[in-house]
Amino acid sequence: MLHFLRRALIIFSVLALFILPSAGALTAADNGQGKDPPDLERIVFVHPKVKDVKPSPAKPPKEPVLYSYSRYHWSNLPVTYYYNPSSSPVSNAQDGVIASFEAWEAAGSGVDFTFGGTTDVLPGLDVSVPDYKNVVGWAPLNDPGSVAITIIWSNTRTKLVVDTDTIFNLDSGYAWVQGTISVGADPDLAQLTNTSAYDVDVQNIMTHEAGHWLVLNDLYTDAASEQTMYGYASDSELKKRSLETGDIAGVNKIYP
Numbered sequence: 237m238l239h240f241l242r243r244a245l246i247i248f249s250v251l252a253l254f255i256l257p258s259a260g261a262l263t264a265a266d267n268g269q270g271k272d273p274p275d276l277e278r279i280v281f282v283h284p285k286v287k288d289v290k291p292s293p294a295k296p297p298k299e300p301v302l303y304s305y306s307r308y309h310w311s312n313l314p315v316t317y318y319y320n321p322s323s324s325p326v327s328n329a330q331d332g333v334i335a336s337f338e339a340w341e342a343a344g345s346g347v348d349f350t351f352g353g354t355t356d357v358l359p360g361l362d363v364s365v366p367d368y369k370n371v372v373g374w375a376p377l378n379d380p381g382s383v384a385i386t387i388i389w390s391n392t393r394t395k396l397v398v399d400t401d402t403i404f405n406l407d408s409g410y411a412w413v414q415g416t417i418s419v420g421a422d423p424d425l426a427q428l429t430n431t432s433a434y435d436v437d438v439q440n441i442m443t444h445e446a447g448h449w450l451v452l453n454d455l456y457t458d459a460a461s462e463q464t465m466y467g468y469a470s471d472s473e474l475k476k477r478s479l480e481t482g483d484i485a486g487v488n489k490i491y492p
């Protein structure tokens with residue numbers, strides 16, 4: 237019996253010499269040192285130009301819900317973002333983009349964005365992997381009814397965001413501008429000059445999209461129609477430039 241055990245121990249020791257080093261190498265690859273990508277998921281927020289689909293809950297809540305938090309968030313602040321002016325129909329669109337992020341920073345929260353300047357990198361539209369560069373830019377979108385979309389890449393397990401991009405729709409149906417309103421005027425009471433096109437303000441849309449960067453969800457109830465995170469846009473609107481009570485409560489909840 238003792239002899240058998242000794243032989244078994246010798247055989248196991250010899251086998252271990254071959255097996256254990258390769259087992260160690262496999263573990264290193266699984267930890268991201270090798271070719272396996274981390275577990276990532278892609279979330280897309282679409283901002284439609286018209287209020288054509290209205291989800292109606294069977295039982296509306298007693299208290300209006302004025303923000304909705306996705307549970308996804310950034311771990312490392314500041315979040316550096318870039319602007320790609322390629323194909324932009326608006327010469328001063330960058331001003332609107334910067335002002336949009338500043339609106340959220342000014343909401344008294346712990347959120348912090350840094351403008352990294354302009355870039356040639358395109359915002360990731362039809363890509364299967366994140367490029368880890370947060371870009372705002374322009375492209376024709378497949379759906380002409382979408383004013384803009386924001387794409388968020390995050391880790392499925394930790395819910396930490398790793399990459400975010402926003403694309404403004406270059407579809408010919410949109411007349412993009414960076415509107416000017418008089419100093420001190422309330423954006424909630426102002427509108428763009430209305431033309432026959434669908435008039436759309438860069439800063440108005442980007443302030444909403446920057447809310448998705450945080451990562452706040454869209455709101456679709458009538459009670460939330462004045463919030464910046466209201467999920468529908470309207471022709472010539474400017475009111476999303478300024479944050480409302482729900483938006484401010486939301487950002488302070490995520491980044492106190």
Ligand SMILES: [Zn+2]
Nearest residue numbers: 281283454467
């Ligand atoms: Zn949205």
